[in-house]
Amino acid sequence: MRARAGRKRIASWQGTLAVALLLLGFLIAAQVSAQAPAAQYSGLERPGLIQTIQDLQRRHDDLAASIVATRSQIAAVREGGQGRQSDLVALNQQLQEAQLAAGFTTIQGAGGYVYLNDGAPPAGAGGNPADYRIDAADIRTVVNGLWRCGAEAIAINKERVVTTTAVVDIGGSILVNSAYVTDGTGQYVISVIGPSNMWTKLSALDTFHTWLSQRYGPFHLALQYVADSKVLVLGYAGTANLHVAQVSPAPSTTPQPT
Amino acid sequence: MRHLRSQLALALVAVALGFLVVVQLRAQSAGSSLDSKSIQDLTAIIAQLNAGNDQLLDQKTIEENTLRQAQADLERGVSAAGGAQGDLNHILGWAGLDAVSGQGISLTLTGPFPGDVAQDAINELWSAGADGIAVNGIRVVPGIVVSGQPGSLRVGTVAAGQSIVILAVGDHDALSGALQRPGGFLSQLGVSYPDITTELVTIAKLALPATDKSLIPPDAQPRL
Numbered sequence: 155m156r157a158r159a160g161r162k163r164i165a166s167w168q169g170t171l172a173v174a175l176l177l178l179g180f181l182i183a184a185q186v187s188a189q190a191p192a193a194q195y196s197g198l199e200r201p202g203l204i205q206t207i208q209d210l211q212r213r214h215d216d217l218a219a220s221i222v223a224t225r226s227q228i229a230a231v232r233e234g235g236q237g238r239q240s241d242l243v244a245l246n247q248q249l250q251e252a253q254l255a256a257g258f259t260t261i262q263g264a265g266g267y268v269y270l271n272d273g274a275p276p277a278g279a280g281g282n283p284a285d286y287r288i289d290a291a292d293i294r295t296v297v298n299g300l301w302r303c304g305a306e307a308i309a310i311n312k313e314r315v316v317t318t319t320a321v322v323d324i325g326g327s328i329l330v331n332s333a334y335v336t337d338g339t340g341q342y343v344i345s346v347i348g349p350s351n352m353w354t355k356l357s358a359l360d361t362f363h364t365w366l367s368q369r370y371g372p373f374h375l376a377l378q379y380v381a382d383s384k385v386l387v388l389g390y391a392g393t394a395n396l397h398v399a400q401v402s403p404a405p406s407t408t409p410q411p412t
Numbered sequence: 413m414r415h416l417r418s419q420l421a422l423a424l425v426a427v428a429l430g431f432l433v434v435v436q437l438r439a440q441s442a443g444s445s446l447d448s449k450s451i452q453d454l455t456a457i458i459a460q461l462n463a464g465n466d467q468l469l470d471q472k473t474i475e476e477n478t479l480r481q482a483q484a485d486l487e488r489g490v491s492a493a494g495g496a497q498g499d500l501n502h503i504l505g506w507a508g509l510d511a512v513s514g515q516g517i518s519l520t521l522t523g524p525f526p527g528d529v530a531q532d533a534i535n536e537l538w539s540a541g542a543d544g545i546a547v548n549g550i551r552v553v554p555g556i557v558v559s560g561q562p563g564s565l566r567v568g569t570v571a572a573g574q575s576i577v578i579l580a581v582g583d584h585d586a587l588s589g590a591l592q593r594p595g596g597f598l599s600q601l602g603v604s605y606p607d608i609t610t611e612l613v614t615i616a617k618l619a620l621p622a623t624d625k626s627l628i629p630p631d632a633q634p635r636l
Contacts, residue, residue: 171418174425181432203454204446210461217468224475228482232496235486245496252500254634255627256507257554263632291532298531298557305555306629317508317553320539324460325453327446332464334457338446347632361528361559386635392464393471394503399512399543399581401505402619 180278211334218333218391225258257316257390261307265347265385268296272340273374286373288342290323293330295365296344296356297321303355305348307387311335312345314390331392345387353379505544507627508553512544513619516581517588521601523574523608524562529601530576531558536597540590542582544620548572551623568625584614 232246253259270293273286297308297315308315313330322329327336335342346352356362370377446454481495504510519533534545534552545552547567556568558576565572580587591597591612601608 168418171422171425174422174429178425178429178432181429199451200454203451203458206458207446207454207461210458210465213465214461214468217465217472221468221472221475224472224479228475228479231479231482231486235482242493242496245493245500249496249500249503251628252503252507252509254629255509256503257627258503260635261629261632262635263629290535294531294535295528298528298559301555301557302559306632308554315554317506317544318538318542320535322535322539325456326449327453327457329457329460329464332460332467334461347629360561361526387632393467394506395467395471395474396502396506396512396543397541398514398516398583399505400514401501402511402513403501403504 207334214333222389222391225253256394257307257314258394260386260389261347262384262386263306263347264350264381264383265305265345266353266379266381267385268300268344268346269376269378269380270296270342270344271376273376276374284326286375287326287340288328288375290321290328292365292369292375293328293342293344294321295361295369299356299359299362300344300346300348300352302359303348303352305346305352307347309345309387311337311343312388314388316390316392331390333392345385347385347387350381353381504622508544508551508623509627511620511622512581513617514543514581515584516542516579516615516618517584517591518611518613518615518618519578519580519591520611521576521578521608522610523605525574525601525605525608526562527557527559527565529605529608530565530578533578533591533597534558536590537578537580537582537587540582540587542580542587544582545578545580546620547576547578549577549621551621553623553625553627555625555627556623579615579618579620581618581620588612588614 229246229250232242232249235242250259254261270288272288275281275283275286293310297310300308310321310330313319313333313335315330319331320329327334328342329335369375449457478495478499485495501510505512517537521530521533530547534547537545547556547558548570550556550567550570558565558567558572560566560572563574565574565576567576593599598610598612601610
């Protein structure tokens, strides 16, 4: 009887050890396969390149802040002068409305935040790990859906979406208005001002359903919407140059809200 | 003695297991950072950021010149109306609130494709530096989206059937080059939607209408 109990105990710890060793082997294999590409890309130039990207992004932020500050100064100077030049009052009013319409002005209103996160490939999953990352097309799908559902203003990680905004994939990262918005956490925050039923309407769009079934579900992407009564959407601080176009002013001025 | 050895072995395996789980979790969470990118990817990001910063620097110079001019006008008691009017026209044209004209391209897409395809083309054209875009005669501004299923497309709220004509004002070589580059919009379209017919034409002068949509947020308030 005692001999049988002893055999049972030995079988039990041997079973546990076998399961643990199996898991160990699996994790070692996963680790080795994850290390392989990193080793392939490692090199002396890597830290320098990463530092350059961080410096360029800081430069981008500084330039954008400087442009916004200069625009505020221009508005202040013109407002200061309009006391003596009454003809400027109406023009400055039109200019401020145009800047508001173009997205140069920071605005606040009811809306929400859409949080999009990279998915984590299940351990041992095959396929391309890049498929589990949020890409520019994912963001464009959500942004275009929000516009269709009545959004008034949108920003992607603080980059305002304006008429000329492009959201593109460059080297596995996402750029919006030529600014690098991939911060390494794999999270993207879309700030949106718009009607309270915006998210409900978005959830009913066919394009959104397609995205859910083709991207969100299969690649374990994370999506969350948090409503907020005071969403701040920053003004656009990028370039507003016309390279070849000539403007043909309309007889009327800025359209008024309907 | 034998029992102690087995417990020690199990403990060692458990420690190794815990260590590997933590390492694996850390590797997963850092997967999207710059550290995980190839040298080629990092170089591409640098090139794009450099180009973007050059444009921002140009914009900063323009704004500073405008500020100097406005300050000089104020000091001399000269009307700054000319400068303000110029800025106003420029912003209205850039934002789509005024009509614009110039060289550009026309891209016609006909066949069974969803609205997202047209949106991808528009995104590619903005990325290539288009000054303005119109789809089926409707100026593209925030809120105007090409949507719908194949055969029942819509531009904003206007039905468009299965044919879309995209007009873009901008450097026509840059715009057509961006659409035709290997791996770009047209080559991907040919693979994903072989039944679509496409026509890309460069045009010496084309005109885009102003939008009839108000872009002033109806409910949000400006904040300084």
